[in-house]
Amino acid sequence: MESRVLIQQFGADDFELYYQLVSDEQVMAMITGKAMSRNEALEAFEATLVMNKKDPILGKYKVFDALSREYIGSAKLELDVQQHKQAELGYMLLPSCWGKGYGGALAQALVEIARRHGGHKSLYAMTDPNNVASGKILTARGFTLDRLGEYKGMPSKFFSMRLD
Template sequence: MNSERLLFRHYAATDFEDYFKLVSNADVMKMVTGKPDLELDARKRLQKMLKINQEYPKIGNFKISLKLDSDFVGHAKLVMTKKNEAEIGYLLMPEHWGKGYGSEIAEALVNLAKQVDEIQSLMANIAPENIASKRILEKQGFVWDYDGEYIGLPAAYYKMKL
C-alpha cells in the first residue's frame, strides 16, 4: 500500500530502531500514553505487531517512509478490534508534523479498509485536546461516538461506517 508521497510496509524485526525512536519521543507519546515508551515495552509491542501482521496479512501495522528519500515518517495501523470492526491509528515523528502526512495516512487506511470484506466499520481514539487528529478523522468521514478512557487517560472515540 502506498499513497501520493508515502510508502507503507509491514514492520520487520529490523525496524526496531526507527520504531523505538518514534515511541520513545516524549512529544509524540504525549497524546498517546502521556509518557515515552521504555525500550523493553517497545520491543514487546513490536513483537506483538509482527504477530498481528502475520495473522492479518492484508492489514496490520505499517512503517511509513517518504517515497522521495525513504526518510522514516512514522507508524500507521489498521487492526481488527472485534468482528467486522477495525481501528485506525497513526504516529508521526515531530519533524513531519504539519505537512499533511496524517491526512494522507488516514485516507490510505480508510481506502485499505474498504477493500477488506470483513471490515464494516472503523474506529479511532484520540486525546480530546488533539485538534489536528480530530480534523483529520472528521475529514475522512469519522464522527464522534463518545468520550471515555484509553489506558487510564481521557480519550475521544470516533466511528465510521464503511
C-alpha cells in the first residue's frame, strides 16, 4: 500500500517550512507549551541540519501530502544518545491537517523507516496527556503506554514499541 505522506529530510532551504510549524501556537501547545520565536527556530533548525548530516535516513523531516505535494508538517526519527539501540519517533502537523488521517499515515511510515534502517531494537514516543488523538495513533501502530511522567517540565505520556 502506498503511503499518503511523502517524507524528506529537512535541507538548508527549508527553514520557512520549519518555522511555519514551530511558530504556530496551536501546534506547539502540545509539544513544548509555547511557539518559538524566529531566533529560537533558527537555532533549532541549524541543529536539525547538523543532525541530518550525520545520517542519510534518520533525523528530522519535512512532510508532504503524497498526492498534492502540499506541506503538512514535520517528523523525526532520532537515535537516542543514551540508548543506542532505541530511536525516538515524533511528528507535528499543521492544524489544517488534524483529523484527516495524516498522523496515522505518518506514524506508520516512520515505523517502516525504522524497521528498514535497522540498528535499533525499539522506538519510543512521547505525547501530551491531553493529546488523545496521538495516543490512539501510536497504540494503533503497536506502541504501548509505558508510563505517565514529565519531560522538560511538561507532563508526558511515554510509549514504546519493540522492533525485533
